[in-house]
Amino acid sequence: MRKPEPRPRPAVYLAGPEVFLRDGIELGRRKKEMCARYGFEGLFPLDWDGAGDAGAAADRRIYRACLAMMRAADLAVLNLTPFRGPSADVGTVLELGFLAGLGKPVFAYSNDARDLIDRLRALGPATRDAAGGLWRDAADIAIEDHGNADNLMLDMTLAEQGHPIIRHAARPEERYHDLAGFEACLAQAAAALAAG
Amino acid sequence: MRKPEPRPRPAVYLAGPEVFLRDGIELGRRKKEMCARYGFEGLFPLDWDGAGDAGAAADRRIYRACLAMMRAADLAVLNLTPFRGPSADVGTVLELGFLAGLGKPVFAYSNDARDLIDRLRALGPATRDAAGGLWRDAADIAIEDHGNADNLMLDMTLAEQGHPIIRHAARPEERYHDLAGFEACLAQAAAALAAG
Numbered sequence: 001m002r003k004p005e006p007r008p009r010p011a012v013y014l015a016g017p018e019v020f021l022r023d024g025i026e027l028g029r030r031k032k033e034m035c036a037r038y039g040f041e042g043l044f045p046l047d048w049d050g051a052g053d054a055g056a057a058a059d060r061r062i063y064r065a066c067l068a069m070m071r072a073a074d075l076a077v078l079n080l081t082p083f084r085g086p087s088a089d090v091g092t093v094l095e096l097g098f099l100a101g102l103g104k105p106v107f108a109y110s111n112d113a114r115d116l117i118d119r120l121r122a123l124g125p126a127t128r129d130a131a132g133g134l135w136r137d138a139a140d141i142a143i144e145d146h147g148n149a150d151n152l153m154l155d156m157t158l159a160e161q162g163h164p165i166i167r168h169a170a171r172p173e174e175r176y177h178d179l180a181g182f183e184a185c186l187a188q189a190a191a192a193l194a195a196g
Numbered sequence: 197m198r199k200p201e202p203r204p205r206p207a208v209y210l211a212g213p214e215v216f217l218r219d220g221i222e223l224g225r226r227k228k229e230m231c232a233r234y235g236f237e238g239l240f241p242l243d244w245d246g247a248g249d250a251g252a253a254a255d256r257r258i259y260r261a262c263l264a265m266m267r268a269a270d271l272a273v274l275n276l277t278p279f280r281g282p283s284a285d286v287g288t289v290l291e292l293g294f295l296a297g298l299g300k301p302v303f304a305y306s307n308d309a310r311d312l313i314d315r316l317r318a319l320g321p322a323t324r325d326a327a328g329g330l331w332r333d334a335a336d337i338a339i340e341d342h343g344n345a346d347n348l349m350l351d352m353t354l355a356e357q358g359h360p361i362i363r364h365a366a367r368p369e370e371r372y373h374d375l376a377g378f379e380a381c382l383a384q385a386a387a388a389l390a391a392g
Contacts, residue, residue, distance in 0.1 A: 020338040059342035063352035084316075084333075085281025090289045091347040097290040101297015120280075137280075142216040146255040151287040156259035 009041040010193060012186075013070050013099070016079025017089040019045050021176055031182060038186040043069045070098060075105040075193075077185040080150060080165060081175060082112050086119045087150050100157050107189050108158050109181030110149050111170035117145050163188050205237040206389060208382075209266050209295070212275025213285040215241050217372055227378060234382040239265045266295055271389075273381040276346060276361060277307040277371060282315045283346050296353050303385050304354050305377030306345050307366035313341050359384050 012035050018027040028044035035042035048065030056064070070076070076099050083089035088110070099106050112119065117135060120126065124138050135143040148155035149165045158165050166185055170178035208231050214223040224240035231238035244261030252260070266272070272295050279285035284306070295302050308315065313331060316322065320334050331339040344351035345361045354361050362381055366374035 017337075020340075022336060022338075057342070059340075059344060059348040059352055060355070063348060063356065066349065084283070084337075087281070087286040089347070090283040090286060091349040093286045093289045094293040094296075094347070094349040094353065097293020097295075098297040099293075100290075101294040140218060141213075141280075142218075144216075144255075146253070148255060151285070151290070152255040152259060153262065153287040153290040156255055157290065159256070160259065 010074040012040045013073035013076035015095045017083045078108040107185040109166040113167040113169035206270040208236045209269035209272040213279045271301040274304040303381040305362040309363040309365035
């Protein structure tokens, strides 16, 4: 009799701005360890192997490797913590959109628990057109006021899949290292998979 | 003899932060007029009809309408001008990723002609690990140095389709109203379609 093949672990694409940190590889290692504890295999962008694109420039090799990892992944966990401004890292957001376009399950967290509007109002003066009207920033540009963590296109991408962005108030010095929200996403993903 | 049906004009999804401007509807009207001149039909988010989702909250209705427009579109032109920080509007970036995930042709422009790294170095001090090494910002976070307009995932999404982000140095007061880059995208899209 043939032995049953071991069931492969679902592969999770790990997106977030940690790739820009000095200890990004170590953070990726910690995330992959946590994935394994939840029955997943983590795919981390800094583990890419661009050898197949030897002639291409670095940005093209990185892009192609990330795309290949996203296509290979069964699902993704994305770090949408604000990065260099009031909103998430645009590279991570591009990936969130791409994965949603591919129809993959996506889970996300932010280490800033505030609404986007509260973050923007803390950054500068804002005024309201009238009672119940739109909020506008100092440049007279409207601020969304839907109670979301970020631009509604981000929040709704997660919410429409049934698992809104998990918000976690990390200590400022742990903003990019606190993995409590990440672990909550893994638990959410494991429960979603178990429920079929 | 039956008259031949008029060939429908390709539909272009019009993405960008103009939806947050006081004159967003007027800007959308100008963009749709330019689309018509290039043989396209423009689909502008502020024209959405959320009547089919009467019970849903505004953010969910807007999200669903934008998704429906993107799925219906034959191609898209996206405004990646920096918005509330060094990078593009995250809502627009989410849409860029989603459209790429759907395999749709995407064209994009930015009304800031600078490289991301030059924009970031203008915003605050940056240091280099060593000659030829990585640049880092004041928070010790790496800055990409690939000569791109924004995060490489954005630039490469366009470049891999054969038409890199069109950069246009708009006057600061025309940052969100100058449509020269937008028109250049339409010309690019018309040429790409003519070439088959």
